[in-house]
Amino acid sequence: MAKLTGKWATEVYxxxxxxxxxxxxxxxxxxxxxxxxxxxxxxxxNLMTLDGCYMVTEREEFVYHDMLAHIPLFAHPNPKNVLVIxxxxxxxxxxxxxxxxxxxxxxxxxxxxxxTVSKKYFPALVKGLEQDKRVRFLFGDxxxxxxxxxxxxxxxxxxxxxxxxxxxxxxxxEFFKDVYGALKSDGIMVMQSEDxxxxxxxxxxxxxxxKKLFKQVHLYLAFVPIYPSGCWSFSYASKKYDPRExxxxxxxxxxxxxxxxxxxxxxFSLPQFVKELLK
Amino acid sequence: MAKLTGKWATEVYxxxxxxxxxxxxxxxxxxxxxxxxxxxxxxxxNLMTLDGCYMVTEREEFVYHDMLAHIPLFAHPNPKNVLVIxxxxxxxxxxxxxxxxxxxxxxxxxxxxxxTVSKKYFPALVKGLEQDKRVRFLFGDxxxxxxxxxxxxxxxxxxxxxxxxxxxxxxxxEFFKDVYGALKSDGIMVMQSEDxxxxxxxxxxxxxxxKKLFKQVHLYLAFVPIYPSGCWSFSYASKKYDPRExxxxxxxxxxxxxxxxxxxxxxFSLPQFVKELLK
Numbered sequence: 001m002a003k004l005t006g007k008w009a010t011e012v013y014x015x016x017x018x019x020x021x022x023x024x025x026x027x028x029x030x031x032x033x034x035x036x037x038x039x040x041x042x043x044x045x046n047l048m049t050l051d052g053c054y055m056v057t058e059r060e061e062f063v064y065h066d067m068l069a070h071i072p073l074f075a076h077p078n079p080k081n082v083l084v085i086x087x088x089x090x091x092x093x094x095x096x097x098x099x100x101x102x103x104x105x106x107x108x109x110x111x112x113x114x115x116t117v118s119k120k121y122f123p124a125l126v127k128g129l130e131q132d133k134r135v136r137f138l139f140g141d142x143x144x145x146x147x148x149x150x151x152x153x154x155x156x157x158x159x160x161x162x163x164x165x166x167x168x169x170x171x172x173x174e175f176f177k178d179v180y181g182a183l184k185s186d187g188i189m190v191m192q193s194e195d196x197x198x199x200x201x202x203x204x205x206x207x208x209x210x211k212k213l214f215k216q217v218h219l220y221l222a223f224v225p226i227y228p229s230g231c232w233s234f235s236y237a238s239k240k241y242d243p244r245e246x247x248x249x250x251x252x253x254x255x256x257x258x259x260x261x262x263x264x265x266x267x268f269s270l271p272q273f274v275k276e277l278l279k
Numbered sequence: 280m281a282k283l284t285g286k287w288a289t290e291v292y293x294x295x296x297x298x299x300x301x302x303x304x305x306x307x308x309x310x311x312x313x314x315x316x317x318x319x320x321x322x323x324x325n326l327m328t329l330d331g332c333y334m335v336t337e338r339e340e341f342v343y344h345d346m347l348a349h350i351p352l353f354a355h356p357n358p359k360n361v362l363v364i365x366x367x368x369x370x371x372x373x374x375x376x377x378x379x380x381x382x383x384x385x386x387x388x389x390x391x392x393x394x395t396v397s398k399k400y401f402p403a404l405v406k407g408l409e410q411d412k413r414v415r416f417l418f419g420d421x422x423x424x425x426x427x428x429x430x431x432x433x434x435x436x437x438x439x440x441x442x443x444x445x446x447x448x449x450x451x452x453e454f455f456k457d458v459y460g461a462l463k464s465d466g467i468m469v470m471q472s473e474d475x476x477x478x479x480x481x482x483x484x485x486x487x488x489x490k491k492l493f494k495q496v497h498l499y500l501a502f503v504p505i506y507p508s509g510c511w512s513f514s515y516a517s518k519k520y521d522p523r524e525x526x527x528x529x530x531x532x533x534x535x536x537x538x539x540x541x542x543x544x545x546x547f548s549l550p551q552f553v554k555e556l557l558k
Contacts (some may be wrong), residue, residue, distance in 0.1 A: 004283065062552075229502070269544075271537045
């Protein structure tokens with residue numbers, strides 16, 4: 001078998017490891033919350049890691065951001081107030097901005113350093129964010145923020161890291177109750193919920209907790225090559241709307257990179273072993 | 280970033296590498312055609328590599344075999360004669376055997392050593408193959424075999440390695456013409472056709488070549504964590520049938536691992552960047 005010779009960045013995940021050949025390390029500094037590193041890869045553009053876990057590559061970031069933002073924003077008939085928890089690299093806010101009907105995007109990232117670093121090394125992800133008056137930069141603790149918001153948002157997106165000391169609370173029943181309270185009566189939340197091949201128990205737990213609160217709870221998948229297994233899940237919960245229908249006629253978006261109107265339904269057609277995680 | 284310490288098996292693919300932590304190497308020998316190696320991994324069961332490329336792990340093999348076999352076998356109303364080119368590990372033939380209406384499975388693998396090794400290290404993949412009288416073991420050159428077959432098969436499955444000196448011919452227009460000739464007037468072929476993230480040009484070429492011959496040409500995807508990018512494509516071609524409909528009522532299969540009836544349609548709903556490869 002091959003040996004890794006030369007310069008590689010590697011994420012070890014359980015008994016697997018995924019590596020990118022790199023030209024050089026561009027940045028490495030511990031923020032108040034986590035180790036933030038940036039590498040220039042050979043063919044995937046810049047790569048950001050947080051505590052050694054891959055967050056984004058320039059080449060593949062479109063998948064995750066398209067699928068996190070557009071599925072809920074098209075399921076809702078007229079989303080105006082949107083909250084993003086996490087997503088410090090800016091890519092999720094950038095996708096929400098494409099929806100013309102959205103009036104307010106509250107952007108609550110706990111680690112301001114992630115955004116600052118992204119401005120320098122991932123210019124395409126933060127493009128236009130500071131010029132768009134709809135975006136409110138509210139650096140701080142998303143868990144506290146949501147606890148204080150009541151009946152305020154049409155859509156809440158939770159764009160977190162893997163469950164950890166910092167982000168573990170974003171996977172808890174208590175947080176989900178607060179999200180429920182922060183949403184309007186027809187509100188929608190979507191959160192990243194890990195992969196079904198190696199972390200099926202996280203999906204089962206998240207879906208189970210959401211089902212105790214929300215009328216509509218569903219799971220959808222997308223191909224994210226830089227995350228463990230390459231199969232990424234998103235948990236969808238709404239007080240009212242089944243996600244497999246496009247209701248929003250206000251967002252005139254001409255061009256997507258990953259999302260398509262057919263995926264609004266098809267992304268929810270799960271492989272058998274994933275369906276079994278939801279029982 | 281992490282360094283790989285201890286024992287790992289690694290596949291380097293372009294500027295990426297994917298590794299499994301291993302307990303030990305179980306087998307390594309050059310066959311007439313390629314280097315065949317078997318590793319016992321920590322949590323993914325046994326792993327087979329051919330010329331350093333991952334072929335199967337016991338834990339994940341169900342995805343590829345389910346999706347290669349069941350999509351075409353349910354699109355055809357009554358498949359009786361089936362040909363498998365390659366697929367030496369036995370998993371594809373095993374899935375075809377589940378279809379009760381199938382009468383003959385011609386199994387043409389060029390490298391008999393792959394099958395012999397699979398019998399020893401992947402017992403679940405070859406289970407029942409030699410006891411099933413429908414399976415004809417025809418070790419030899421699939422390209423030659425197909426050239427000599429005329430108007431004979433309902434379904435042909437091409438279960439090959441990445442295009443290489445041995446398998447490159449299985450991606451050529453000449454081979455596709457021979458497949459066309461070997462199929463009955465309503466025949467179907469499916470072949471693995473690499474991944475859209477790193478090898479989009481292969482998908483474009485294969486689809487373009489098939490479209491010159493077949494009336495129905497489509498692409499579908501599945502999550503295969505052990506192959507580059509984790510997003511794997513299958514090219515479908517038929518003289519008659521659109522694949523997004525279940526026509527076969529003869530195959531009474533109670534339980535799948537990955538395939539579901541909804542995926543018969545949904546697996547063909549492609550992300551935007553993949554749709555663009557087919558233009």
